[in-house]
Amino acid sequence: MSASPSSEQRVAVVTGAARGIGAAIAVRLARDGFAVAVLDLDEAACADTVAAVEKEGGRALAVGVDVSDAARVETAVARVAAELGPPVVLVNNAGVTRDNLLFKMGEAEWDAVIGVHLRGAFLMTRAAQAHMTKAGWGRVVNLSSVSALGNRGQANYSAAKAGLQGFTKTLAIELGKFGITANAVAPGFIVTEMTAATAERLGVPFEEFKAQRAAVTPVPRVGEPEDIAHAVSFFVSEGAGFVTGQVLYVAGGPRG
Known part of the structure; x- marks a missing residue:
């Protein structure tokens, strides 16, 4: 899939991209023609993903950021814009788990998961959308989960992932007139x-x-991380410009 018919290379930001699903998405987007900002809590941990992106012939930038910290998010997005280019694709993938049954779950466990998944997606999208609206084109993909449908021992994670689906649908409504789509991928x-x-x-x-x-x-x-990367690749493509506000379950079977 071509990133754009434009001669100017578009820039994608992937959070939680040091390993796993985020790393697979970063590499796939590089293969699709994007320059990729690889964000994670530990900047040094992004080195392998950066190397993999560059192996695909792409430009990459590692940025360390706590996505739940508003000031650090603004700084990180500004750095991406200055060093790699204005970001017009954002994949909110950063996540943590703090699983426990409800009666055992502490407030810190709840806050940590909601903070990274839901607050993090909000802060990153708020910062990145300014560049997208200016460009008149953008793609936001949020990583939800089948756990959004409910999962024992994951009240915090399930709530965060369900919240991301509502967040996605609202972004689609608010940002569509600016040429920006917002979709969610829900892995199994x-x-x-x-x-x-x-x-x-x-x-x-x-x-x-x-x-x-x-x-x-x-x-x-x-499933493998590449299964999720393929779905993200579709959502950020030029051809998916009339697809927005959708939740795609990539789970090997019907969900939702």
Whole structure:
């Protein structure tokens, strides 16, 4: 997919891009022709993703930022604009888990998850949309989850991911007149460090955990980060300009 019919290379920002799904998205967008800003809490941890983007022939910039900190977000987006170019694609992928049953869940566990997923997406989008509206073209993709439909032990995560769906639909309404689309991708079980940590917490070997999940999925396999990157690639493409406010479940079966 071509990033743009324009001769000027467009700039994409991917949060939580040091590893896993975010890294796969960054590499895919570079392959699609975008320059990519690789954002994560630890700037040094972005080195591998930057190298992978550059291997695809793309330009990349690593930026360390806490997406839940308003001042740092503004600084990070300003740095991207100055060093790489004005960002017109934003993929809000940064996330954390603090799983616990409701009666055991502390306020810090709740606040951490809501802060990164929901507040982070709000702050990043608010900062980036100024560049998109000026350009008259933009793409926002928020990473939701099948957990938005409810998942035991994830009241905080489920609430955040469901909130991102409402946030996405509202962005579509508010920003459409500026040539900006907003969509969400809701992954099912994807092989990442996060899902490996979940298996460890449950005391289940990861290979066994993956086999269990594949067995109950209509498409009898688990997902890979590249499955999500492919969906994001579509949403940010020129051809998806009439698709907005949508939630796409990439989960190996019907959801939602």
